[in-house]
Every structure is written in structure tokens, then in C-alpha cells.
Amino acid sequence: MSYEITLMTTMAISVLFALSLNFISGFCGQISLGHAAFLGAGAYTSAMLSKASVPFLLTIPAAAICAALLGAIIGLASLRVRHDFLAITTMGVGFLFVGIIRQQEFFGGEIGIAGIPSSGFGKVGFMLICIGLALTFALFSLYVRRSWMGFVFKSIADNEDVTRVLGIDVSRYKLIAFIIGTGTAGVAGALYAHHFRFVGPDSFGFVESVSVLAMVIVGGIGSVWGVIFAAALLSVLPMLVQFIDDYKLLLYSGLLFAMMRFSPDGIAGLCNRLFSSIPRRVSANNGDKR
Amino acid sequence: MKKTKQISAILMGALLTVGTGYASSIKIGFNVPLTGFAAADGKSALNGAELAVEQANAAGGVNGKSLMLVVYDDQASPKEAVPIAQKLIEKDEVIAAISGSYSGSTRAAAGIFQEAGVPYIAAYAVHPDITRAGNYVFRTSFVGEVQGRAGAKLMGETLGAKKVSVITLKNDFGKSLAAGLKEAASNYGITIVSEYEYGIKDRQFGPIVSKVKSDKPDAIYATGYFFTAGPLVSQLRAAGITVPIIGQEGYDSQKFIDIAGPAAEGTIITTSLNRDSASIETKNFIREFESKTGNKADMVAASAHTAVKVIVAAMRKAGTTDKAALREAISATSVVAATGNISFNALGEVRKDVQVQIVKNGTWREYSVISDSKLLAPPNQ
Amino acid sequence: MLYLELFIQGLVQGSIYALIALGLTLVYGLLRILHVAHAALFTLGGYIGVIVSNATGSFTLAMIVAMLLVGFAGMLMYKLAYEPLLSQPPYVSLIASIALFIASEEIFRIAFGPYGLSYQTPPLQGHIELFSGFYLKYAEILVMGLSTVLMITLAWLSMRTRTGVAWRATVTDPDMARAFGVKIQNVRYLNFFIGSSFAAAAGVLVALLNNLVEPTMGSVASYKALAIIVLGGLGSIRGTLIAALLLGVLESFGTIYIGHLLDRDAIAFAFLILVLMIRPQGLMGGKL
Numbered sequence: 029m030s031y032e033i034t035l036m037t038t039m040a041i042s043v044l045f046a047l048s049l050n051f052i053s054g055f056c057g058q059i060s061l062g063h064a065a066f067l068g069a070g071a072y073t074s075a076m077l078s079k080a081s082v083p084f085l086l087t088i089p090a091a092a093i094c095a096a097l098l099g100a101i102i103g104l105a106s107l108r109v110r111h112d113f114l115a116i117t118t119m120g121v122g123f124l125f126v127g128i129i130r131q132q133e134f135f136g137g138e139i140g141i142a143g144i145p146s147s148g149f150g151k152v153g154f155m156l157i158c159i160g161l162a163l164t165f166a167l168f169s170l171y172v173r174r175s176w177m178g179f180v181f182k183s184i185a186d187n188e189d190v191t192r193v194l195g196i197d198v199s200r201y202k203l204i205a206f207i208i209g210t211g212t213a214g215v216a217g218a219l220y221a222h223h224f225r226f227v228g229p230d231s232f233g234f235v236e237s238v239s240v241l242a243m244v245i246v247g248g249i250g251s252v253w254g255v256i257f258a259a260a261l262l263s264v265l266p267m268l269v270q271f272i273d274d275y276k277l278l279l280y281s282g283l284l285f286a287m288m289r290f291s292p293d294g295i296a297g298l299c300n301r302l303f304s305s306i307p308r309r310v311s312a313n314n315g316d317k318r
Numbered sequence: 319m320k321k322t323k324q325i326s327a328i329l330m331g332a333l334l335t336v337g338t339g340y341a342s343s344i345k346i347g348f349n350v351p352l353t354g355f356a357a358a359d360g361k362s363a364l365n366g367a368e369l370a371v372e373q374a375n376a377a378g379g380v381n382g383k384s385l386m387l388v389v390y391d392d393q394a395s396p397k398e399a400v401p402i403a404q405k406l407i408e409k410d411e412v413i414a415a416i417s418g419s420y421s422g423s424t425r426a427a428a429g430i431f432q433e434a435g436v437p438y439i440a441a442y443a444v445h446p447d448i449t450r451a452g453n454y455v456f457r458t459s460f461v462g463e464v465q466g467r468a469g470a471k472l473m474g475e476t477l478g479a480k481k482v483s484v485i486t487l488k489n490d491f492g493k494s495l496a497a498g499l500k501e502a503a504s505n506y507g508i509t510i511v512s513e514y515e516y517g518i519k520d521r522q523f524g525p526i527v528s529k530v531k532s533d534k535p536d537a538i539y540a541t542g543y544f545f546t547a548g549p550l551v552s553q554l555r556a557a558g559i560t561v562p563i564i565g566q567e568g569y570d571s572q573k574f575i576d577i578a579g580p581a582a583e584g585t586i587i588t589t590s591l592n593r594d595s596a597s598i599e600t601k602n603f604i605r606e607f608e609s610k611t612g613n614k615a616d617m618v619a620a621s622a623h624t625a626v627k628v629i630v631a632a633m634r635k636a637g638t639t640d641k642a643a644l645r646e647a648i649s650a651t652s653v654v655a656a657t658g659n660i661s662f663n664a665l666g667e668v669r670k671d672v673q674v675q676i677v678k679n680g681t682w683r684e685y686s687v688i689s690d691s692k693l694l695a696p697p698n699q
Numbered sequence: 700m701l702y703l704e705l706f707i708q709g710l711v712q713g714s715i716y717a718l719i720a721l722g723l724t725l726v727y728g729l730l731r732i733l734h735v736a737h738a739a740l741f742t743l744g745g746y747i748g749v750i751v752s753n754a755t756g757s758f759t760l761a762m763i764v765a766m767l768l769v770g771f772a773g774m775l776m777y778k779l780a781y782e783p784l785l786s787q788p789p790y791v792s793l794i795a796s797i798a799l800f801i802a803s804e805e806i807f808r809i810a811f812g813p814y815g816l817s818y819q820t821p822p823l824q825g826h827i828e829l830f831s832g833f834y835l836k837y838a839e840i841l842v843m844g845l846s847t848v849l850m851i852t853l854a855w856l857s858m859r860t861r862t863g864v865a866w867r868a869t870v871t872d873p874d875m876a877r878a879f880g881v882k883i884q885n886v887r888y889l890n891f892f893i894g895s896s897f898a899a900a901a902g903v904l905v906a907l908l909n910n911l912v913e914p915t916m917g918s919v920a921s922y923k924a925l926a927i928i929v930l931g932g933l934g935s936i937r938g939t940l941i942a943a944l945l946l947g948v949l950e951s952f953g954t955i956y957i958g959h960l961l962d963r964d965a966i967a968f969a970f971l972i973l974v975l976m977i978r979p980q981g982l983m984g985g986k987l
Contacts, residue, residue: 031408038401059790105972108979112733112789116929117975119922120968127965130488138489140396142425142447224400226426231397234922238797245794267401276391277353278809281802285780288795292787353805355915357813488962514955517962519919521909524708525951532701545815549909556826558834576817577911579824 033151035264037223040158042263045216046243046255047165052209053241054250055169055178056202057185058106059115061237062122066210068232069095070217072129075141075227084147088218095214096207098125103206107199110188122237130229140228147222158219165212169252181205185250246287248296258295343386344379344639346371346629347406347415347436349399349427350622355518356394356420358573359543359618363418363441364389365611366619370626373606380633387626388412392423399423403430412436413639414648416625418618421445421490428455437645439628442567442590442621445490446697449666454645456666458625458657459590459617461696462491465566466498468588468672468688469539474506476686477562477586479537483530484513485523485550487568492541495566499539502693511535516542521549527557537561543568548577555581562586570617575680582677586685590657591620592673594684603656614681617657624655667696700833705951711839711908713947714846718901719920720927720939721850722773722894728870728934729890731789732781733925735796737898738917739803740776744769744899745912746807749816758822758907765903766896773895774888800921807914815913823907842904849897850940862889870934919964926971931982938983946970 049063070091077087102121109117129135147154172178180201183191192198221227239262247258266276291298348367351360367387375384388410392399399419406412407430414437417424424443431438432452440448440455444462449455460468473479482503486496496513503510512533514526527550530538540550540563547569554563555578567589575582592600593615603623607615632647633639652661658670672694676685688694719741726734744765752761780799784792823837857863868876869886877883901920906912927946931938946967953966961969974982 034404105976109975112933113929116925117972120972123968124965127962130962131960143429225429226396226400228396230395267405278802278805281798284798285795288791289783292791361813515958522712525705525954528701528704529955549911552910556836573814579821
């Protein structure tokens with residue numbers, strides 16, 4: 029049972045992290061290749077505070093604020109660049125974050141921070157906190173999607189210039205998306221730090237950023253349910269099928285490639301197409317069969 | 319629809335195969351990098367550990383049961399090592415575990431094993447904090463500082479170097495070695511004239527090589543693994559630097575010599591495996607490893623082999639698989655293994671001689687042995 | 700003297716970056732795809748170079764074979780991986796490319812082992828002493844020389860031959876080019892062929908400099924090359940070349956003088972972000 033609890037906790041944290049990226053990249057269309065930096069910002073903040081005897085629950089808002097501040101700065105910078113430039117810039121931010129952290133002894137340098145104290149809620153309690161937070165944000169995402177803000181986000185994602193012409197302050201909304209998305213990633217980071225009890229520069233590098241983006245895209249960019257499913261699955265899949273250890277990464281990347289090749293709108297898209305043969309209420313996507 | 323059916327079929331099959339009997343073997347966990355940048359060392363360590371397990375089973379197993387190694391690939395990444403540690407403890411229920419991996423992942427996993435009361439032996443990871451995780455954690459290889467001190471003695475006394483340039487690999491391994499060196503340097507009349515750092519992915523060291531050349535040191539202390547040390551040493555020599563280059567166990571592999579070619583000649587390292595050893599244990603290990611794998615033995619293989627031997631000996635002595643009793647037995651170990659006479663101090667650090675090897679005619683040969691027990695005394699807490 | 704050495708090393712490193720980044724910018728200019736998997740071709744080139752060299756003893760042959768084989772591999776990659784995705788939003792091909800790259804690293808590791816390969820008798824190991832204490836390795840001279848030759852050849856081909864003109868026309872305006880009878884498909888194949896074979900050349904040269912090819916040798920190259928093409932201004936060949944050389948020199952001095960603040964790879968990105976904030980279209984990019 030103990031192992032299953034560990035797995036559930038890992039899944040919940042990954043889901044929260046993936047949903048936070050979905051907010052930025054899925055809802056608002058800003059592709060970020062450096063999202064792990066915000067997970068890291070939250071994780072490090074929480075880890076260092078926790079080691080300084082700050083109670084776990086207090087470290088969560090601290091982590092969120094720290095990550096969101098970083099997110100705001102990056103968000104402001106990202107307003108200058110678009111599309112592919114944005115993707116590369118965010119990638120650069122990720123590398124810069126890791127590069128700076130590695131060099132400063134204050135953050136533990138290369139070696140990272142080990143021995144992070146336990147959350148104090150016990151295994152089951154901690155798992156429930158993680159699931160609770162993930163669920164809360166999922167509900168929040170669903171709410172936003174149907175709200176005016178979500179509508180603006182989608183408009184920006186579809187066509188930024190037209191949206192601007194309509195008189196909407198695109199910059200402000202992009203910034204909001206960034207702040208919310210990165211702040212939430214910070215929360216996920218705090219949870220991460222207390223689950224794995226260790227943070228190091230390698231935990232938040234480019235591979236992590238790509239992995240979480242993969243979760244979002246495989247789930248179906250913009251789809252809350254798809255992302256939840258994909259994140260839950262992909263986060264624990266390696267541990268379940270560890271007997272194929274040697275070929276693990278190959279299988280992963282192979283599946284990812286196959287997904288992009290045959291169903292780029294992810295699992296959500298797959299499901300949509302599967303069920304579109306059943307007559308449903310009219311929605312924007314129902315018309316096009318690929 | 320077909321796709322989901324296929325995926326579920328695969329998953330079912332996977333879960334079934336994973337479930338089938340571990341039967342009545344004694345399970346020892348083993349986290350090792352099998353993919354990623356450290357895969358070469360990982361493969362070697364795995365071979366060494368497997369050899370030891372085969373040998374133990376051939377000799378009748380332990381307390382009547384056969385030994386089984388539960389192996390997971392941690393990619394030498396702390397992020398991967400932690401879930402693996404959790405899995406080994408909670409799902410596979412190992413009675414002890416060995417780290418065949420680098421310091422980063424070992425350190426992350428050590429805390430988990432300590433908290434769960436499962437004995438954990440670091441085969442060759444050097445970071446000092448590993449054993450500080452608690453009394454269930456041991457190390458069969460030198461802690462970074464000790465090896466660094468040995469390096470200082472080697473350079474100061476044996477080679478008579480006064481000015482040393484240090485080139486440090488920016489990770490747990492490199493930094494703890496450099497720290498050890500710097501701590502002991504002045505005791506042997508050494509001044510560190512400069513220190514440069516590089517990342518584990520670097521293979522082009524042009525700027526550092528140029529700067530070191532202009533520093534004109536008497537010797538160079540360079541930390542790294544064979545895939546960084548090989549290019550580094552080759553580039554240092556190609557730039558016309560002729561002073562001795564001192565490495566450590568990270569170089570300890572035939573691959574280092576293959577990569578650096580003729581530039582490897584004369585490189586001296588502090589390590590745990592003496593190819594010219596007169597000890598029967600070591601000779602047997604080297605011979606059997608080569609016949610099992612077709613590769614030459616190296617330090618990581620020897621260390622993993624040693625770690626398994628320690629656990630096997632402790633289990634036989636304790637006569638039980640109770641983890642607390644096992645821990646007691648391990649801490650009281652006194653065993654002769656491929657890497658020397660193994661016994662632990664209160665912190666779980668090993669006390670043994672440092673082997674110094676040199677590249678002569680394209681292979682590693684004995685250069686000297688450092689036995690200063692005061693110098694080599696590992697930290698006690 | 701130290702500065703001169705650092706500068707030359709920067710140029711050597713920059714030449715390698717240039718060879719790699721060129722292929723990337725060629726693909727982007729034509730298809731607007733961020734071809735991360737390009738680095739896999741770089742690694743493949745390195746492996747082929749070492750294998751052929753060890754088998755035949757001829758480095759020149761190794762270089763030629765590597766460039767040819769990888770050129771075709773690049774074309775194959777386009778056909779199988781990118782062509783089907785041309786109608787999808789850009790992030791699809793980006794993720795597909797990243798997936799392809801990771802898969803290729805694994806394939807190299809499984810096929811050739813994790814230990815990496817080395818030349819049995821590495822060629823061009825000597826060096827010449829230009830003046831007191833200043834050594835230049837033969838291999839380094841080859842890198843700079845070969846890169847220059849390849850670049851000039853490319854420039855000549857694109858300016859002076861029909862194929863070259865057709866290719867440039869396609870990049871600027873595909874529909875117009877098509878109207879003039881240019882076979883777009885062939886232009887794309889050519890594009891990938893050239894870019895990939897240049898990457899292969901870079902791979903063979905790096906293998907020579909380090910005497911080591913490893914499955915993961917492309918990982919640093921892949922994202923740094925991305926930084927370079929963005930820095931140069933996506934799609935601008937001249938910008939890419941300048942950015943590549945500039946970055947090489949910057950890294951060379953940076954590792955020594957600001958190495959304690961920022962690690963080597965981060966220097967590239969710090970510089971990139973700085974430039975993009977001042978000039979969002981990159982050093983030589985056109986209007987956004």
C-alpha cells in the first residue's frame with residue numbers, strides 16, 4: 029500500500045505541474061520550453077525555508093509567490109518575442125535558471141539540497157494535500173476556460189493580432205496567464221521538494237521542461253481532462269514498466285513521436301474523434317474530421 | 319479504438335510479468351546508471367555486482383537461499399534515484415541495497431534508505447554527506463576528502479610539486495575531491511595557484527588548457543570521469559604541457575587510455591584497484607571479471623563487487639535477514655575484497671589503503687600505495 | 700598571448716557551431732520548423748566517421764562517406780518525419796523533433812554501446828608551433844579550414860548555379876517559385892541534404908578533436924544551435940554564421956572570466972536573451 033501511496037502522490041504533483049503549463053501554453057497559446065524553471069523556483073524556495081524550520085504549509089504560498097515573481101519577469105520579457113522566438117527564449121530561461129543555481133553555493137550549487145524535512149502530515153496526509161491541490165486547480169482551470177478570461181485566452185491563442193485589433197489588452201492577459209501558470213508551478217515545486225526530499229539543478233533542466241510539455245501535448249493541448257490523464261499516466265509509467273529499463277527512453281520518445289505523427293491533438297483529440305461518430309451537441313470542433 | 323486496446327493489452331502483460339515470483343530469494347537492491355551519460359560506468363558496476371552474486375550463489379547462496387539483485391536504472395540522476403529507492407523499499411522489499419551510481423543519486427537515495435532502516439552501501443560514490451545520512455549507510459570506497467588528501471601527499475611528497483593547478487569537475491564528485499585536496503595541500507607544501515571548473519558535458523577544454531599553460535604549475539590535479547578526463551588530458555598534452563597530471567578513480571578505466579591515446583602515458587591516479595596486486599582476492603576478481611565480460615576490470619566494477627561481498631559476508635555472519643541485525647553485522651565487517659581489506663568506522667566509512675596507479679605502455683600499472691592510516695582516516699561524523 | 704589562444708579556440712568552436720547551426724537555419728528558412736533532431740545527424744556523422752576511419756584507415760574517406768550517408772539520412776528524416784506534419788501547428792513538429800532526437804540518442808547507445816567509440820589511430824594529432832609557446836593543433840586548422848571551404852562552396856552554389864537560385868527563390872516565395880516550375884519537393888530534399896551533411900562534417904571534426912564519439916554528444920549541440928539561429932535571426936544564413944562565431948569566442952572568454960557566475964551553456968542563453976530584449980528579431984533577422 030505504501031508504494032501505491034507514493035505513486036499517487038507523484039501523479040498528483042505531475043498533474044498539478046502539467047495543468048499549470050496547460051494554463052499558459054494550452055489556454056493562452058504561449059509555448060513555453062522552460063517551465064521546469066518555475067517548478068524549480070518553487071521547489072528551492074520551499075526546500076530552503078523548510079530547512080530553516082518554516083512549517084511546510086507556509087512554504088507553499090512562499091513558493092508560489094517566488095515562482096510567480098519570476099514568471100512575471102519572464103512574462104514581461106516574453107511580450108517582446110513571438111512564436112518560435114518565444115519557445116527558444118523560454119528554453120533559454122530554463123537554462124539560465126539552472127546555470128545560475130548550479131554556480132551559487134547558496135542554493136547548494138551543483139550538489140543541491142538534500143535532507144529536506146518531511147511535510148509533517150505523514151504519507152497519506154501529504155498525498156491528500158497533493159491530490160487536493162491538483163483537484164482545486166483542475167476545477168479552477170475548467171472554470172476559467174468557460175469564463176471571459178478563458179475566452180480571451182483562446183482568442184489570443186488563435187490569433188493574437190486580431191485579438192489586439194478588437195481592443196483587448198493582449199499583453200495584460202498574457203501576463204496574467206504567465207503569473208497564474210508559473211505561480212501554480214511554484215506550488216507544485218513545493219510539493220515536489222517535500223515528496224522527493226531532494227532538489228538539485230538537474231531536477232529542473234530542459235528534459236523536465238520537455239517532459240511536462242509532452243504531457244500537455246499528449247493530453248491534448250488546452251484540454252484539462254486530457255492533460256490530467258496524460259500527466260498521471262506518463263508520470264508513473266516508467267516506474268510501472270521498469271523491466272524494460274534499457275529501452276525505457278526509446279519507448280517513451282517513440283510513443284511521443286507516434287502521437288505527434290498520428291494524433292497531434294493528443295488523447296483528447298483521439299477521444300473527440302472516437303466519440304464524434306456519436307451524435308452530440310454541436311461544438312466548435314465537431315465539424316472537422318481529420 | 320484499436321490503439322487503446324493495444325495499449326491496455328501491453329500494460330496487462332507488463333503487470334503480469336512483473337508480478338511473477340521472486341520466490342524465496344534474498345533480494346538486494348541495486349541502483350545504477352544504465353542509460354544516460356554515466357551508462358558506461360553503470361554497466362561496468364553492474365557486471366561487477368552480478369559477478370559477486372553469481373559467485374555467492376555458486377558457493378551455496380546465503381543461509382540456504384539464493385541471492386537476487388534487483389536492478390533499476392537511475393540514469394545517475396537524483397531525481398530518478400529517489401523513486402527507485404522508494405520502490406526498492408516498498409515494493410521489492412529488499413533487505414539491503416547497494417548504490418552502483420554516482421554521488422548525486424546516491425546521496426538522494428541514502429536519506430530514503432536510512433529513514434526506512436534498510437542498510438545501504440555506496441560502492442564508489444564519494445560525497446561526504448552520503449554516510450552522514452545515518453548509521454544504516456556505508457561506503458566501501460574513499461570519501462572524497464580522503465582521496466583528495468592522498469592526492470596532496472602524492473603530489474607534495476612523492477612528486478615534490480609546489481605549485482598546483484586544479485581543474486575541477488563541477489559536481490559532487492569533483493568538488494569533494496578538490497575540497498579534500500585543498501584542505502591538505504598546505505601540509506605538504508603545496509600552493510594552489512589556480513582553480514578552474516568545467517561541466518560534465520564539456521569535452522572541449524581549450525580556454526582552460528590555455529590558462530593553465532600560462533599559470534605554469536608543477537603539477538595538475540584534475541578531477542573527472544574517463545569521458546571528460548580523456549579529452550582533457552589529451553588536450554593538455556597537445557598544448558605542450560608536460561608536468562604530471564594527477565587524476566582519481568574517475569579515470570580508472572581502459573576507456574580513458576583509449577581516448578587519450580599516447581597522451582595518457584604517465585598519468586597518475588589515486589584509486590581502489592591495483593592491477594598488479596599480490597592479493598589473491600584482487601587477482602581472482604580481475605581474472606574472473608575479464609572472462610565473464612571480455613572487458614578489462616576497472617574500479618567501479620571492483621567496488622560494486624566488494625559491496626556485494628560485504629553484504630554477503632554480513633548476512634552469513636548475522637544468520638538472519640533482519641535489517642537491524644544486518645546493519646550490526648555490516649558495521650562490524652572485516653573482509654578481504656578486490657579493493658583491499660574492508661572495515662568501517664563509526665560513520666560507516668571504509669578504512670583502507672589508497673592505490674596509486676600510473677599509465678605505463680598503455681595500461682594501468684601499480685605506482686605506489688599510500689598507507690598512512692592517520693592521513694587516510696575518514697571522518698568520524 | 701593567452702587572449703590570442705582563447706580567441707582562436709573561440710573561432711574553432713564557433714566554426715563547429717556554424718556548421719551545425721547552418722543546417723538548422725536552412726531548414727527553418729524553408730519550412731519554419733525547429734529541427735532539433737538535427738543534432739542526431741551530427742552524432743551520426745561522428746559515429747560513421749570513426750567507424751569508417753577505423754575500418755579503412757583513411758580519414759578523408761571517412762569524412763566523405765559520413766557527409767554523403769548523413770545527407771541522405773537527413774532527407775529520409777524529412778520524408779518520414781516532417782513532411783506528414785507540415786500542415787500541423789508548429790509545436791507539433793517541434794515536439795516530434797525532440798522525440799526523434801531522444802530516440803536517436805537511445806538508438807546510438809543501444810547499437811554502439813554506452814562507452815562511446817574512439818579512433819584507433821587518430822589522424823592529425825600533431826601541432827605546429829606558430830611562435831613561442833603558441834601551439835595550433837593540425838586538427839584545429841582543419842576545422843577552421845574545412846568550415847570555410849564548405850561555407851564558400853555553399854555560397855557559390857547558391858549564387859551561381861540554377862539549383863542554387865531555385866532554392867533561394869523557394870525560400871523567399873514558394874508559390875512564386877512553384878509558378879516558375881521549381882520542384883519544391885526537390886528543393887526541400889536538397890536543403891536537408893546540405894544541412895545534414897554539414898552537420899555530419901561537424902560531427903567528424905568534433906570526433907577528431909575529442910577522440911570520442913558518444914551517444915549523447917549531440918545534446919549540447921542541439922539546443923545551443925537553436926540559440927544560435929535565433930540569435931542570428933531565424934532564417935538568416937549570414938546572421939547564423941556571425942552568431943556562431945561570436946558565441947564561440949564569447950564562450951571561450953566567458954568560461955575563464957565569468958565561469959564562477961554562470962556555467963558555460965548558460966552563457967549562450969544569457970547572451971541570447973539579452974540580444975532578444977534589445978532586438979527581438981535577432982542580430983540580422985528581418986522584420987518580425
